[in-house]
Amino acid sequence: MDFFTLKYGRLSAVARGARGQKKKVALQPFTPFVISLTGSGELKTLKNYEIYENPVCLLGDNLLIGLYVNELLVRLLGRFDPMVRLFDSYKTLVIRLSNKQGFSEQLLRCFEIDLLTDLGYGIVFDHEVSTGAAILEQKLYKYSLEGGFVPAPDVTDSNTVFQGKYLLAIGQGDFSLTSTRMAAKKIVRSALKPLLGDKPLHSRKLFIKPASGNQ
Amino acid sequence: MSPLIDQLIEALRILPGVGPRSAQRMVLHLLEKNPEGGLNLANCLKATIEGVDHCKKCRNLTENDLCSICENPARNDTEICVVENPADVIAIEQAGGFRGRYFVLMGHLSPIDGIGPDDLGIEVLVENVKSGPVEEVILAVNLTVEGEATAHYISELLRPLNIIISRLAHGIPVGGELEYIDGSTIAHALEGRKKI
Numbered sequence: 001m002d003f004f005t006l007k008y009g010r011l012s013a014v015a016r017g018a019r020g021q022k023k024k025v026a027l028q029p030f031t032p033f034v035i036s037l038t039g040s041g042e043l044k045t046l047k048n049y050e051i052y053e054n055p056v057c058l059l060g061d062n063l064l065i066g067l068y069v070n071e072l073l074v075r076l077l078g079r080f081d082p083m084v085r086l087f088d089s090y091k092t093l094v095i096r097l098s099n100k101q102g103f104s105e106q107l108l109r110c111f112e113i114d115l116l117t118d119l120g121y122g123i124v125f126d127h128e129v130s131t132g133a134a135i136l137e138q139k140l141y142k143y144s145l146e147g148g149f150v151p152a153p154d155v156t157d158s159n160t161v162f163q164g165k166y167l168l169a170i171g172q173g174d175f176s177l178t179s180t181r182m183a184a185k186k187i188v189r190s191a192l193k194p195l196l197g198d199k200p201l202h203s204r205k206l207f208i209k210p211a212s213g214n215q
Numbered sequence: 216m217s218p219l220i221d222q223l224i225e226a227l228r229i230l231p232g233v234g235p236r237s238a239q240r241m242v243l244h245l246l247e248k249n250p251e252g253g254l255n256l257a258n259c260l261k262a263t264i265e266g267v268d269h270c271k272k273c274r275n276l277t278e279n280d281l282c283s284i285c286e287n288p289a290r291n292d293t294e295i296c297v298v299e300n301p302a303d304v305i306a307i308e309q310a311g312g313f314r315g316r317y318f319v320l321m322g323h324l325s326p327i328d329g330i331g332p333d334d335l336g337i338e339v340l341v342e343n344v345k346s347g348p349v350e351e352v353i354l355a356v357n358l359t360v361e362g363e364a365t366a367h368y369i370s371e372l373l374r375p376l377n378i379i380i381s382r383l384a385h386g387i388p389v390g391g392e393l394e395y396i397d398g399s400t401i402a403h404a405l406e407g408r409k410k411i
Contacts, residue, residue, distance in 0.1 A: 002327075029360045055399050063364050071326045203326035205333075206368055 001027065001046070002074055003035065006087050010077040013037055013044040030066055030094050031055040042079060056098035061207075065108060066097050068203040072112070076119060076195055086118045105185075106175035112188045113170075121191060124148050125171030137165040143187055145194055159186050220246070272343060274336050275319045276301050284317055291315040293350040297340065297369065299323050299357055307355065315353075318343065323361040324368055332368060341372055351379040358385050358403075 001015045013035075015027055027033070032052040037044040058066045069090070077083070093111045116122060127134050128141075129148035135141065142152035142161050152161045166183040175181050216224075220242055227238040245253035269275070270282035277283070284290060284304070294315030298304055304317050320335040332338075344352060352373055356362040370380045386404030387396060396404075 026359070057399070057402075058360070059363070060367050063360065063367060067324075067326050067360075067364055074327050201326070202329055202331045205331045206324065206326065206364070 003033075004073055004077070004087065004090065005035075006084060007082060009081040009083050010073065010079055011037075011044060012042070012079065013039075013046045015046040028055065029070060030058055030098075032091070056094055058094070058097050059100070062097040062100070064203065064206045066094065067206070068201065069093065069108070069111065071201055071203045072115065072192070075199075075201070076115065076192075083118050086114055089114045104175070105181050106173070109170075109175065109181070109184045109188060110173065112192070113184075116188070116191055119195070121145065121195065123187065123191060125167045135164045135167050135171075137163075137168060139164045141167060143190060145191055160190060162187070269321075270319075272339075273316065273318050274321060274339065275304055275317060289314075292348050294353065295340075295343065295349055295351075296353045296355050298355045299362065299365075303355065315351075320356070320365065323356060323359070323365045325361045335365070337369060337372065340369070341376075344373060344376055344378065349378055351381060354380065354382045 002010060002012050004010050027049065032055075033049045034052045035049040036047045038047050039045045073090070089111050093107055096107055113123060123143075125135065128150060130150060135149060140152045140154065140161055140163055141149040143149055144160075149162075149167060154161075162183045163179075166177070166180045169175070169177065169180045170184045170187070175184065223242050224235065224238045227233055227241055228235065233241075245256075266278040267276050268278070270277045270285055271280050272285045273282060275282045275284070279286075291314045294313075295318050296307060296313060296315055297318045297320065298307065299320050299322060301319055301321075304319060307313055307317075318340045320337070320340075322330055322335055324330060324332065324335065343349070352369075354366040354369060356365050366382055373380055384407055386400065386407055387393065393401065
């Protein structure tokens with residue numbers, strides 16, 4: 001079982017008898033626990049646990065988003081690499097997801113951007129990394145994971161080329177325009193892609209409904 | 216010990232909860248106390264594993280094309296109860312009271328473990344609902360995060376078909392005392408309270 005902890009980042013532990021546990025509260029995802037672990041190796045043994053705060057309840061599409069975020073963390077975080085800031089944004093995100101009206105796409109994008117930053121792949125939205133020149137509203141920019149945004153002559157590929165004004169809006173946390181949200185989604189996806197490798201994210205399949213074909 | 220005995224001990228360890236010492240005890244018991252029973256066990260294992268497959272309609276385990284419940288004409292075709300495992304079918308059948316059909320997912324959606332909709336045969340379920348006289352689908356999946364995700368995914372797929380989609384009630388167990396029940400169960404029970 002994987003835990004995302006405040007002090008030690010992600011770690012794996014064996015939870016003996018966790019399934020079919022009758023008396024204790026089940027170890028369920030999205031629940032804050034205080035845990036104690038034993039073992040000297042990388043794989044620990046869960047000695048004891050109790051619920052730290054009232055468990056949150058994620059429903060519907062918000063639950064699927066929660067599973068997507070958990071899969072991202074399991075796939076991308078190294079073991080025993082403390083990430084205090086990310087732990088906080090994860091906590092905020094889960095609480096907002098549990099509130100039926102409280103979720104916005106912006107929150108998920110901000111979490112993904114935080115995750116990329118803490119992994120060392122932060123995206124600079126207000127200037128070009130190679131030259132240091134400021135991003136201009138009317139100019140077009142192409143994104144690459146290594147080089148950040150560089151000027152693009154025209155829209156050769158709408159998945160990698162974006163207008164400066166949308167990049168500036170993302171940098172300022174202003175996701176009010178649909179085009180900004182679309183651009184943020186495409187940028188985050190292309191930044192995550194090389195980190196995730198060839199293995200697709202299984203949780204993404206849950207958003208694609210065979211009947212309607214929509215996301 | 217002999218290589219054959221070691222091999223059998225190792226083979227028995229594939230069973231859940233069987234470690235080296237229990238495996239050794241089982242092997243010695245079979246060899247010393249009940250060799251005939253051991254041979255019978257071996258034959259049954261071979262025949263069952265080779266002969267049993269999934270029912271073409273409900274995915275439950277059976278040695279025929281269709282399981283006994285799917286073949287039974289007395290069952291109600293208008294209700295399908297969706298469960299995670301064959302053991303859940305047995306539990307509901309033993310409880311009595313349900314006379315409809317089943318659909319066994321053989322698991323639940325769990326992206327972290329790489330289990331997606333294709334692994335659960337959900338398209339077969341949708342096809343069954345479309346092609347039959349189904350009026351209600353009862354989602355009897357477990358009350359876990361993965362069970363909840365599975366129920367949500369299936370209900371979204373079935374919604375356009377204009378049928379009743381229901382979920383098993385969750386709350387206080389029969390004979391349970393409020394004092395000893397955890398907070399989230401009480402919260403669920405309060406939310407799903409019934410008028411009397």
